[in-house]
Amino acid sequence: MNAKTDNTKAHACCGGDKKVSTASKAVESETHAEQVSASSGEVQLNIQGASCASCVSKIEAALKQVSGVTNAEMNFAERTVLVLGSSSSHALIKAVEQAGYNATLANTDSDEAAIEEKEQADWAYYKKLMRDMVIALSLGVPLMLYGLVTGEMSVNTTTERIVWLIVGIMTLGVMVFSGRHFYVGAWNSFKNHAANMDTLIALGTGTAWLYSMVVVFFPGYVPEMARHVYFEATAMIIGLINLGLALEIKARGKTSEAIKRLIGLQAKTARVIRDGHDIDIPIEDVLLNDLIRVRPGERISVDGLVVEGQTSIDESMLTGEPMPIEKRKDDEVVAGTINKSGSIVFRAERVGKDTALAQIINMVKRAQNSKPPIGRLADMISAYFVPVVMIIAVISALVWLNFGPSPEVAFAIVSATTVLIIACPCALGLATPMSVMVGVGKAAEAGVLIRNGEALQSASKITTMVLDKTGTITEGAPKVTDVVIASDHSHNDVLSLAASLESGSEHPLAMAIVESAKEQGVPIHSVTDFQSIAGKGVEAMLNSQRLLFGNEKLMIEQGIELHHYIDKAQRLAADAKTPMYFAIDSTLVAVIAVADPIKPDSIDAIKRLQHNGIRVVMLTGDNRLTAKAVARKAGIADYVAEVLPEDKANKILELQREGEIVGMTGDGINDAPALAHANVGFAIGTGTDVAIESADITLMRGSLHGLADAIAVSKATLRNIKQNLFGAFIYNVAGIPFATGVFYPFLGILLNPVIAGAAMAFSSLTVVTNANRLRLFKAKEH
């Protein structure tokens, strides 16, 4: 969601909007979804004590006086103020207080605090449900045992009527104390013309209780054989369903372990250097450009650039990359990672919700809540489910009354109650989201960020994986390996001129040449009229000389004679090097070869994909011979060379026309059109430099194993969803007819409502438990 604060000022007068102010009292603090997208330098405050619109200008003026504040806008309806600029939150709160109001940070709820609050709330609710369960079962279990032992649950004498009346009142007590939430929920839904699980439980237990009370009060109106009471069913069902809900809360807690682990990576304090002194401050108070000192063993608090010192940093918790990464001056450090060896000082570049870690947490949270298309059928069924079950219950009762054996009324009541109780829309509703929750979290642990449920589902179906060569299969950091001189220029001259020309290009091969020139200390000059010829090369002017650098195609187009250097270039290409021609004023002066080594684990990862039946295709703009050599080394049979950037997308479409479900892996920026056309676009990050917005799935580390992991997790998650959906469908499809008693004529048994209650309570628990099995999933790097 692209949520932005609407800062429209309300023109309400003193007292303001009643509805809003009541709500403000009802809840002590407020959080806002928009804060998630707040950029750095934005602080949102909750304001207390602002009772009239004129307060708005007073508060805004007070905040604008604070040094560093560029703007402050108050939303009177929400009693919040958005402050832009770079000032400490303490200074802002103080300014509001001096103006005569109170303020609190709207985002005081860190993710960690929110999780803690949620756990406390869940624990409180769990205890309440367990208490409700104990109360209900304290009555239900003895009653059921009495019924089982004596077989006497009927009302025939006055004494029995009195005793059962007392039991009936006690059951009513259980309904009020332990089952209140079902009845209130059912009534509210009914008023809203909606029906849900509460409706079914309330109707089922209510019918059983009401019928039993009719038997107690008016036994004469009920046939003798049907004078049976079902108070034990009511109490047992309420108890069992509360137990099921309580256990479900416990099991649900485990599904969010991955996000908790990510949130736990956030440091609480940072050691900031202010006025020459090191001071520990809460992480929320770290400002942009603060200098932060980190000692060995400490966690990096925010994202930044190293300004002093040298160290190695463990980034495995974010990227899955097991080896520590060396960091020195100007290298990026990322919040949540751990400083291993040296002491460094870094400058804060991204703080608060802007750090890569905060964005990852936000993305994982959103993905965990999203639904893959496979869940849509279950959603559609859920929407009609409850009224359909109610209709089935009525039909079932009518059939028993018309065609059932004696006592018809008792059979009708039991079958209707059992149908209402056994039906479980929750299992259907939970089947997909619980698995997605665990699967997306599991993927995040392996350094794989899945954008949403749809990407998760598509990834599980991929038949062809298209890999970009440079930076995906290879390191993406090519180096100059050969300079073959074809004129009377010296080696250094050639390198100097070529580097001067290439300094205007951002192509990795160009960067290799510039880097080589820098390493060898040859001068790099400024060129004019620089022009990039897409997919072929570059040209520019230097001291009235026309410099041209590019592939064979470009040279032939420009009419440049290549002589026997074509053979030399082909030999270099056959050795997995990329040869390029350098010409000055239409004369060839050198062939420069650049090689980009294959990443050490690319070959294994590609094998993993192929083992899983996925066809791997390599796309590259590189020449055919180099592409062939790299593909051979990487174990790829299908490759397409000399592809222009715009043709990559066409190749994807071509594969899709062949019926393939295509995944495309690239760097997320140059390959954007191809990533967009693929069924699933994978952006491969190097380190933590993630292009979170650009792909369906982002691999946090550079290794292609992340790709195989992503597909393995997706497949496991989809398998889990299918198991859950199958279980939930089968449960309802088999359970409901069984409850109506269709098998009674053949088997002579009718399902007991208490057993139906137990089955219903544990069906959703089974779904959550099965989803939790995914936590044990481990992608194998073989």
Add this chain to the structure above:
Amino acid sequence: MMIWINLAGLILIGLIVWWFWLYKAQSTEIKDGSIEVLVKDGVYQPANITVPAHQSFQLMFVRQDATPCAETLLIPELDINETLALNKRVTVTIPASSAGVYPFHCQMQMYRGTLVIK
């Protein structure tokens, strides 16, 4: 006697169909750009909300039901999903959208509501 019972049963089925599927529930209109939606006791209050088309507005959810089911808000057609913390106000900004009916619900679809944009 059975005729009357059967008739009552059929009427009951008719009432279920009418009440839950055919009845057009009343909708609350958003006038000043935002509305508070209480998430409590199994329902969103209000559950049916009408807003003008092509205009951004805010839904301020206050969840007072501890059931984990109520925790997630989904508006699939608008690609919105939000976690509703217990006893806190969570503001969800709905972008300017074209006319249509946009259902919103919890993960299990037990809580259900509709945004009617017209």
